Structures are given as C-alpha cells and as structure tokens.
Amino acid sequence: MPIPKLASRPTQQQLRTYATARSLFAPTTLSRAIHRLGFVQADPIRAPARAQDLTLRHRVKDYRAGDLEKHYAKLPIEEDFFINYGFLPRATQQLMHPRSARIEWPQTRWAQAQAVLDFIRIQGVVHPREVDAAFDHGKSKNWFGGSSNASTQLLDGMHYRGLLRVARREGGTRLYAVRETPVEPAAPACDPAAVLDCLVDVAVAKYAPLPKRSLSELISHLALGAPQWRQQRSATLARTLQRLPQAEVDGITWYWPEGENPASRRWVTPEGVHLLAPFDPVVWDRRRFELFWGWAYRFEAYTPAPKRVRGYYALPLLWRDQVIGWCNLAMQAGRLVPGLGYVAGQAPRERDFKLALDEELQRVALFLSLR
Numbered sequence: 001m002p003i004p005k006l007a008s009r010p011t012q013q014q015l016r017t018y019a020t021a022r023s024l025f026a027p028t029t030l031s032r033a034i035h036r037l038g039f040v041q042a043d044p045i046r047a048p049a050r051a052q053d054l055t056l057r058h059r060v061k062d063y064r065a066g067d068l069e070k071h072y073a074k075l076p077i078e079e080d081f082f083i084n085y086g087f088l089p090r091a092t093q094q095l096m097h098p099r100s101a102r103i104e105w106p107q108t109r110w111a112q113a114q115a116v117l118d119f120i121r122i123q124g125v126v127h128p129r130e131v132d133a134a135f136d137h138g139k140s141k142n143w144f145g146g147s148s149n150a151s152t153q154l155l156d157g158m159h160y161r162g163l164l165r166v167a168r169r170e171g172g173t174r175l176y177a178v179r180e181t182p183v184e185p186a187a188p189a190c191d192p193a194a195v196l197d198c199l200v201d202v203a204v205a206k207y208a209p210l211p212k213r214s215l216s217e218l219i220s221h222l223a224l225g226a227p228q229w230r231q232q233r234s235a236t237l238a239r240t241l242q243r244l245p246q247a248e249v250d251g252i253t254w255y256w257p258e259g260e261n262p263a264s265r266r267w268v269t270p271e272g273v274h275l276l277a278p279f280d281p282v283v284w285d286r287r288r289f290e291l292f293w294g295w296a297y298r299f300e301a302y303t304p305a306p307k308r309v310r311g312y313y314a315l316p317l318l319w320r321d322q323v324i325g326w327c328n329l330a331m332q333a334g335r336l337v338p339g340l341g342y343v344a345g346q347a348p349r350e351r352d353f354k355l356a357l358d359e360e361l362q363r364v365a366l367f368l369s370l371r
C-alpha cells in the first residue's frame with residue numbers, strides 16, 4: 001500500500017498549531033463533541049471536577065460539571081475500556097465485543113456471574129450495594145492491595161466481559177444493567193484486521209499528530225479494549241505505518257489521520273487561555289508534550305506530597321498554542337482560588353494574557369456553578 005504524499009512538509013510550529021487547533025474545536029453539543037473526540041478518558045478524582053468534565057467543558061457549549069453523568073442515559077454512548085477507561089460512541093464500543101478477557105474465570109466464578117446476571121435481569125438496573133446485599137459475596141483484595149466488596153469486583157469483571165453495561169451513575173457510582181447483544185454486529189466484526197484498523201483510526205483521530213513511538217504505544221494500549229486480538233498488534237502497527245500520512249520533522253516521524261494536512265492554513269492558533277485536564281488530548285501524550293513545549297509534565301495525584309513538583313492535580317495552562325505553566329484549583333468559602341506556576345518563573349507580561357486568564361477562570365467558575 002503506497003504511503004500518502006503531502007504537498008509540503010510541516011514544520012514543528014505547524015504541527016503544534018495543528019495539534020491544538022484540531023482538538024480545541026468550536027464548542028458543540030455533548031453528543032457531537034463525544035463523537036468528534038471519539039473517546040473521553042474518565043478519572044474518579046474530582047479536583048475540583050472530574051477529568052471527563054474538565055475535558056468536555058472546552059468542547060461543549062454551556063457545559064456544566066456533571067452534565068455527562070446527568071445526560072449519559074439518553075446519549076448513544078457507553079462507558080467501557082478502550083485504550084484506557086472512559087466514554088465512547090456505542091458503535092465503537094460494539095467493535096470490541098465479544099471480548100475475551102485475559103484472565104479466565106473458573107466455573108465457580110461463572111456460576112456466580114450467572115446468578116448475578118439473572119438477578120439484574122429481573123431488577124432492571126442495580127446499584128452494587130443491592131448485589132452485595134442479595135448475595136453477600138464478602139470481601140476480596142483489590143488491584144492496589146486494599147480490600148473491597150467481592151460483588152463490586154464481580155460486577156467490574158462482568159462489565160469488562162460484556163455481560164453488563166453501565167446504565168447510569170448516581171453520585172459517581174456505576175449502576176448496571178444487562179447488556180443485550182446487538183441484533184446485527186458491525187460490518188467489519190468478522191475481520192479482526194479491519195476492526196483493529198477502525199479502532200486505531202479512532203485513537204489517532206483523537207491524539208494526532210503522533211510521533212512514531214507514541215503511535216506504537218497507542219496501538220499496544222488497544223490490548224485493554226480488545227485483548228482477544230493482542231497477538232495482532234505487530235501486524236496492525238505495520239499496516240498503520242504504511243497507510244497513514246506521515247512526515248519526518250527534525251528527525252522524528254509524525255503520523256496523522258488520512259485527509260488532513262498539518263501544513264494547511266485552515267489550522268489557526270487557538271485564542272486565549274485554556275486550563276486543560278491532565279488527560280486532555282492536547283497534553284495526553286507526554287512524549288509529544290516535551291517535544292512541543294520543552295518541559296516535562298507529570299500527573300502527581302498519586303505521588304507522595306513531599307515529592308510533588310507542581311501539585312496534586314495541576315492543570316496544564318495553555319496560552320494560545322504554548323503550554324507555559326500549570327494551575328491547581330482550590331475552593332475556599334465557595335470561591336475559586338487558583339494556584340498558578342510558570343515554567344519561566346513568572347507570568348507573561350502581556351496585558352492580553354492577564355485578561356485571557358481572568359476570562360478562563362470566570363469560565364471555570366461558571367462551569368462549577370459558582371457565583
């Protein structure tokens with residue numbers, strides 16, 4: 001398959017503008033934003049809002065914290081694993097099922113799952129505590145060494161294997177329903193290579209442009225969402241490297257979706273200040289982050305406090321197409337208190353920056369429904 005050609009080779013500056021402009025598109029509806037992003041990574045930490053809400057507020061008109069949870073049941077989307085855990089269009093989610101988990105359950109575990117499945121089918125939608133009360137599975141060790149209800153772990157495993165779906169959330173807790181098998185599987189479902197290419201295209205469309213090494217790692221992450229095809233990752237990478245547009249810039253080969261050109265004049269540097277979630281597509285690839293902005297950003301929520309460099313939940317601060325610092329947002333007496341830090345040691349002296357930062361903080365306050 002011939003590699004697509006470009007009319008001109010993009011510069012590093014053009015790649016950076018392309019990355020920010022294509023991701024920070026004009027705000028639209030919640031459904032359209034999720035479909036355009038292809039996938040929204042979720043995180044349970046709320047500081048002061050969850051990552052999925054912080055990501056969507058830039059891309060959904062008049063978005064408020066909690067809107068995704070509030071409207072989820074009415075949208076054609078699902079919670080599930082992809083390259084990590086989050087929200088994605090139902091059509092994409094169906095491509096990864098039926099999913100074969102890497103850990104095989106013994107017959108006793110399957111018997112428990114079948115009993116719970118029958119219970120949920122009768123109840124319709126259940127809270128994990130209802131399952132725990134009905135079956136009393138006891139406690140078990142979780143993945144980070146602590147103890148949690150065995151019923152919760154069983155529900156997680158059933159969800160991952162496609163037996164259940166998340167019907168909605170209450171206070172951040174997932175409520176489950178039986179996942180009914182679609183009447184007709186998606187068109188490429190009979191061809192694993194075609195399915196994997198579709199999934200790669202979803203991931204690339206969200207995180208482009210990608211350095212070659214990052215693209216390879218991204219394809220490896222697909223083993224989380226489609227473990228049944230993990231042995232085909234090398235072949236998938238080989239096809240992807242052949243079929244996607246690419247160019248070598250400053251010794252690094254970059255890739256992006258078909259039909260786009262990073263050197264095009266259509267990509268215009270975003271205006272203003274954007275406080276980005278730690279998992280926002282603009283900053284998600286830490287390797288690309290360092291190539292574009294010359295410093296290392298790390299998510300430090302799970303780092304011991306004495307070892308943190310920038311804070312518990314530092315949000316990268318994007319000024320136009322430059323990430324120049326970070327911000328930790330705190331709440332005091334119902335007011336938003338920003339803790340700002342800058343790579344250069346101080347804020348830009350431009351008056352436009354001060355005005356843009358104030359406007360962004362006002363948008364955050366509105367997003368959090370603060371006065």
